[in-house]
Amino acid sequence: MASAAALACSALGRVVGISALEKIVQWPADSISGALISPLGIATVGDTAREYGIKSVTKPVVAMGIMLAVEEGAIELDQPAGPEGATRRHLLSHASGVDFDSRDAKRPVENRRIYSSAGYEWAKPLWQETNEAIWVEIQS
Structure with missing residues (x-):
């Protein structure tokens, strides 16, 4: 069998x-x-219904979703997002100045790259709100 x-x-x-x-x-x-x-x-x-703690693997998934939305013209990378003066591009490239686990600015925008889970946590809902139908399809 x-x-x-x-x-x-x-x-x-x-x-x-x-x-x-x-x-x-x-x-x-x-x-x-x-x-x-x-x-x-x-x-x-x-078990495809089981949830796994995949940690940093979510970053490329969120980035891919955002880039698909950019490709479709639903959003732009240079739209403001995150702390003052930052854009989606800054959040995705770890250049927004936010710390690893906090949305508080640790450095000025583009001053230094800081590996930031918080930046991606900020970027994900901004994309989800714009592309709810796509997000539902990806999750199912």
Whole structure:
């Protein structure tokens, strides 16, 4: 009997080689989840409703969402955002002056790059408000 991952990948037109989903189910972990999205559909393995604490991995996801919104013309990178004088571009490039875990300005804008989770926490809702429909689709 074929594994769920193998069946899902076959349904999406996998022809040769081991798929990403088949690799995921082989990981030595207590819990795994994965999704393969293609023009033919979505195949999943594991508990896709489970929430994982992925920490800094959210930064590229938020950045990608913002850049998609920029590409679509829904927002602009140079719109004001964050502390006074900062823009979305500053928040994404860690140049807004906010500290790692606080929205308080530690430095002036563009004075120094400070790795900032707070900057991304600030950027995410600004994008979500503009692109709620896209955000709902990404989360589901």
